[in-house]
Amino acid sequence: MPTKLLSELKSKEKGKIAKVGGGGSIHRRLLDMGLVSGSEIEVERVAPLGDPMQVRIKGYHLTLRKEEAANIQVEVI
Amino acid sequence: MNREEILRAQEKSLAHLRSVYREDAETVIADARYGFISGLLTEAMRKPAIERRTISDLIDKVLINRWLGIPIFLALLYGVFQFTFTVSVPLMDWIDEGFGWFADQATTISPEWLGSFIGDGIFGGLGSVLVFVPPIFLLFLALAFLEDCGYLARAAFVMDRLMHRIGLHGRSFIPMMLGFGCNVPAIMATRTIENPKDRLTTILINPFMSCGARLPIYILFAGAFFTAHQGLVVFSMYAMGIILAIIMGLVFRKTLLRGPSGHFVMELPPYRLPTITGLVVHMWERGKVFLVRAGTIIFAAVVLIWLLDYTGALEPIGRAIAPIFSPAGFGQWQAAVALVFGLLAKEVVIGTFGTLFTGAEELGGLGDVIGFDLGWTALIAFAFMAMTLIYVPCMAVIGTIRRETNSWKWTVFVIGYTLVLGWIVATLIYQIGSLFT
Amino acid sequence: MRMAKEITIALAGNPNSGKTTVFNNLTGARQHVGNWPGVTVEKKEGTCRYQGYAIKVVDLPGVYSFTAYSIDEVVARNFVVEEKPDAVVDIVDASNLERNLYLAVQLMEMGTRLIVALNMMDQAESRGYKIDVPQLSYLLDVPVVPMVANRNRGTQELLEEIVKMADGEVQPRKFRLDYGREVEEEIAKLEELISQDDELSQRYSPRWLAVKLLEGDEEVVKTLRATKE
Ligand SMILES: Nc1nc2c(ncn2[C@@H]2O[C@H](COP(=O)(O)OP(=O)(O)OP(=O)(O)O)[C@@H](O)[C@H]2O)c(=O)[nH]1
Ligand SMILES: [Mg+2]
Numbered sequence: 001m002p003t004k005l006l007s008e009l010k011s012k013e014k015g016k017i018a019k020v021g022g023g024g025s026i027h028r029r030l031l032d033m034g035l036v037s038g039s040e041i042e043v044e045r046v047a048p049l050g051d052p053m054q055v056r057i058k059g060y061h062l063t064l065r066k067e068e069a070a071n072i073q074v075e076v077i
Numbered sequence: 078m079n080r081e082e083i084l085r086a087q088e089k090s091l092a093h094l095r096s097v098y099r100e101d102a103e104t105v106i107a108d109a110r111y112g113f114i115s116g117l118l119t120e121a122m123r124k125p126a127i128e129r130r131t132i133s134d135l136i137d138k139v140l141i142n143r144w145l146g147i148p149i150f151l152a153l154l155y156g157v158f159q160f161t162f163t164v165s166v167p168l169m170d171w172i173d174e175g176f177g178w179f180a181d182q183a184t185t186i187s188p189e190w191l192g193s194f195i196g197d198g199i200f201g202g203l204g205s206v207l208v209f210v211p212p213i214f215l216l217f218l219a220l221a222f223l224e225d226c227g228y229l230a231r232a233a234f235v236m237d238r239l240m241h242r243i244g245l246h247g248r249s250f251i252p253m254m255l256g257f258g259c260n261v262p263a264i265m266a267t268r269t270i271e272n273p274k275d276r277l278t279t280i281l282i283n284p285f286m287s288c289g290a291r292l293p294i295y296i297l298f299a300g301a302f303f304t305a306h307q308g309l310v311v312f313s314m315y316a317m318g319i320i321l322a323i324i325m326g327l328v329f330r331k332t333l334l335r336g337p338s339g340h341f342v343m344e345l346p347p348y349r350l351p352t353i354t355g356l357v358v359h360m361w362e363r364g365k366v367f368l369v370r371a372g373t374i375i376f377a378a379v380v381l382i383w384l385l386d387y388t389g390a391l392e393p394i395g396r397a398i399a400p401i402f403s404p405a406g407f408g409q410w411q412a413a414v415a416l417v418f419g420l421l422a423k424e425v426v427i428g429t430f431g432t433l434f435t436g437a438e439e440l441g442g443l444g445d446v447i448g449f450d451l452g453w454t455a456l457i458a459f460a461f462m463a464m465t466l467i468y469v470p471c472m473a474v475i476g477t478i479r480r481e482t483n484s485w486k487w488t489v490f491v492i493g494y495t496l497v498l499g500w501i502v503a504t505l506i507y508q509i510g511s512l513f514t
Numbered sequence: 515m516r517m518a519k520e521i522t523i524a525l526a527g528n529p530n531s532g533k534t535t536v537f538n539n540l541t542g543a544r545q546h547v548g549n550w551p552g553v554t555v556e557k558k559e560g561t562c563r564y565q566g567y568a569i570k571v572v573d574l575p576g577v578y579s580f581t582a583y584s585i586d587e588v589v590a591r592n593f594v595v596e597e598k599p600d601a602v603v604d605i606v607d608a609s610n611l612e613r614n615l616y617l618a619v620q621l622m623e624m625g626t627r628l629i630v631a632l633n634m635m636d637q638a639e640s641r642g643y644k645i646d647v648p649q650l651s652y653l654l655d656v657p658v659v660p661m662v663a664n665r666n667r668g669t670q671e672l673l674e675e676i677v678k679m680a681d682g683e684v685q686p687r688k689f690r691l692d693y694g695r696e697v698e699e700e701i702a703k704l705e706e707l708i709s710q711d712d713e714l715s716q717r718y719s720p721r722w723l724a725v726k727l728l729e730g731d732e733e734v735v736k737t738l739r740a741t742k743e
Contacts, residue, residue, distance in 0.1 A: 019100075020104065025271070025583055026340045026342075027101070027103070027104075028581055028729075028730075029340065029342055029578075030342065031103065031107035032107070032578040032579040032581065032616065033342060033344070033578055034612065034613040034616065036104075036107050036108050036111045037104075038108075039111075044137075045137075045141065045142075046143065047141070047146065047234055047235055047237065048141070048142075048143055048144070048145075048147045048235055048238075049147075049235075049238035050238060051237070051238045051241070052234065052237050052341055054141075054234065058613050059124075059128065059609075060344060060610045060613060061137075061344065061345040062342065062343070062344055062345070063234045063237075063341070063342070063343050063344075063345055064340075064341060064343075065237070065241070065341045065342075068340050068342055079707065079711050080711065080714075080738050080739070082707060083704065083707045083708060083711070083727070083738060084739075086703060086704055086707055087704065087727040087728070087735075090700035090703065090704060091728065091730065093700065094696060094697060094700060094728070098696070101730070102697065102728040102729065102730070103728070103729045103730055105693065105697055106693060106725065106728060109691060109692070109693045109694065109697075110616060110619050110620070110691065111612070111616065113619065113691055114615045114616065114619060115612065117615075117650070117653045117654070118611060118615075120646075120649060120653060121645065121649040121653055122611060122643060122644065122645045122646065123643070124642065124643050124644075125642040125643075128641075129641055129642055131640070131641060224548040224550065225547075225548060226549060227549040227550065229548070229549075229550040230550045230551065251550065251552070262546075265555055265556075266555060268575075268585040268586045269551075269552035269555060269575075269584050269585075270584060271584040343551065344551050346530050346549050346550060346551065347609075347637065348549075349549050352664070355547070355664075358544060362544060
């Protein structure tokens with residue numbers, strides 16, 4: 001399976017989270033919000049100015065900057 | 078020592094687990110918790126095979142659309158003010174006439190000082206402020222709608238990029254929007270911002286968001302001096318505040334509060350149709366603060382102003398300060414007094430004029446009377462509006478800044494820099510404007 | 515006249531899950547409610563009388579976990595972790611159950627007396643989610659009360675559960691999540707050390723503290739450093 005960074009995914013692309021990197025508080029914040037490996041994730045849209053992005057995870061909508069999304073590896077499906 | 082032993086053991090365990098899992102223990106733990114939850118939910122919950130697209134999702138397709146997101150955001154802001162403005166004007170006229178009638182009746186009261194107190198002080202001073210109950214309440218109503226429907230988080234999403242550019246945060250945008258209601262809760266709302274420098278910057282620029290108490294000032298002067306473009310002029314004050322907030326945010330982030338800004342990870346709640354009761358309760362809770370202030374601090378200020386004026390002590394005070402504002406065009410002692418007492422609460426600026434200029438005049442013309450008696454032009458009125466927007470936030474906000482920053486240094490800093498900035502902007506407006514007129 | 519028995523309950527939960535709405539329903543207060551995460555930023559207290567109890571209700575800022583980052587989150591964490599209310603009502607958004615239960619699991623691990631208020635049932639239903647409430651309660655081994663707080667539904671049932679818990683009818687059961695052999699071994703080692711410290715093990719559940727240490731929770735590390743005699 002090809003993995004990509006979440007920040008590289010285009011709108012409407014889906015995948016499964018393979019790994020959540022990043023250190024310190026951002027890492028734990030992402031885990032707390034349900035971005036754990038194995039979870040399905042879909043990019044819903046990108047904000048009008050190109051950043052942040054909106055994703056769907058565990059049935060809810062989350063927004064995060066591409067900078068933060070670059071910590072997340074996704075197996076694209 | 079046992080505690081040190083525990084901490085040492087912690088480090089050993091963490092290193093060991095990292096070598097086994099090639100991942101931090103916290104990840105393993107979070108995975109296990111979520112694993113437990115999804116196992117449990119397969120037994121306790123059934124979801125439809127394909128997630129239903131909700132109405133909320135459809136609304137987002139339009140409202141935060143790649144192309145429409147920003148125009149819609151601007152249109153919504155404009156809509157809020159247009160709504161406030163259009164709906165409130167007839168209501169204000171009505172209240173205005175009521176107070177005018179009472180003020181007229183008061184002139185017949187004897188002794189003369191009591192008639193003056195009731196006519197000029199109460200109905201003139203306090204009345205001139207209370208006339209603005211409709212726009213303030215309607216503004217609160219419109220903001221309550223934005224808060225309850227779920228758009229606020231979307232605004233933060235749409236604006237994050239821009240905020241990031243100035244070294245801030247989408248999260249900072251929510252307190253900015255709340256500031257249009259009142260800066261006190263807005264500054265409190267910064268507590269959710271993790272990064273201390275992000276938070277402090279957001280606090281420092283919040284006073285530039287025109288609160289409900291400044292709206293009366295804008296409406297009064299825009300109504301009197303810009304009859305043709307009232308709405309536009311009022312809106313330009315809000316815009317000026319936003320632009321100043323952005324510029325100052327950038328300046329602070331580049332100088333006093335340098336450093337990286339925090340993460341932006343935020344959930345978007347579903348849209349909800351606000352209930353009428355919910356909206357009315359919101360409007361009332363926030364509006365009540367305004368009424369209470371009118372009954373206490375504004376009332377006290379107006380009485381004090383009336384007393385000082387009646388005894389002839391007010392004018393010398395004003396005259397001592399007024400020259401400072403001459404370069405900005407409003408170097409009259411009445412304006413100086415209004416600005417000084419406006420430190421208590423911004424509505425008092427109007428209350429002061431109301432007390433000083435009622436006489437037997439009908440209140441509706443307060444703005445016109447100011448223009449006539451002080452010889453103000455539209456340009457001076459505009460500079461004065463800018464001054465009231467920028468200079469020193471009201472006492473309640475200063476108290477909140479002190480509490481939230483836990484620092485007198487920053488509190489004094491806010492007072493100082495807003496005062497200087499207000500003077501500079503007002504002076505620039507007047508001086509540059511004078512070149513063209 | 516019998517004196518009212520006093521108990522303190524905390525309303526905890528993810529941001530925007532309806533905590534303040536429930537608080538207002540319970541206490542008759544009119545604290546600010548809004549549809550965005552982070553409305554409540556300080557703890558608010560109110561009281562409510564029910565069946566001979568004077569219940570002190572504490573509304574807390576929303577948190578996603580008990581690892582605190584911002585000022586409002588620290589307030590919520592410290593109240594639950596350090597001040598230990600008699601019971602915690604976790605207001606859970608039923609339409610977003612998976613993520614919301616993450617906090618519930620942490621509360622269970624702490625050994626708090628927990629009631630799960632399954633709020634926003636209307637929203638879950640409109641999305642077609644079918645939640646088996648008795649089953650959920652059975653699997654979690656805590657009382658679960660379905661609610662629609664903005665229409666004041668379920669308030670009575672929640673009060674019943676609170677009183678039952680205060681009467682000692684519902685005992686909190688020991689909850690233990692299995693983290694896998696390797697992690698469990700490390701937990702056991704740390705737990706052993708913590709148990710030797712009387713003060714620590716009286717204030718916190720040793721297992722919970724051990725897990726928190728493995729999560730690298732800075733607040734916990736700080737507590738350990740600070741209370742060093
Ligand atoms: N549909 C629906 N909406 C609800 C329900 N309960 C609360 N709400 C709405 O959910 C939103 C959030 O409610 P709050 O009570 O402010 O949530 P909170 O948990 O206190 O939020 P924070 O203080 O930000 O952590 C508001 O718009 C409420 O009207 C419910 O049962 N169903
Ligand atoms: Mg709340």
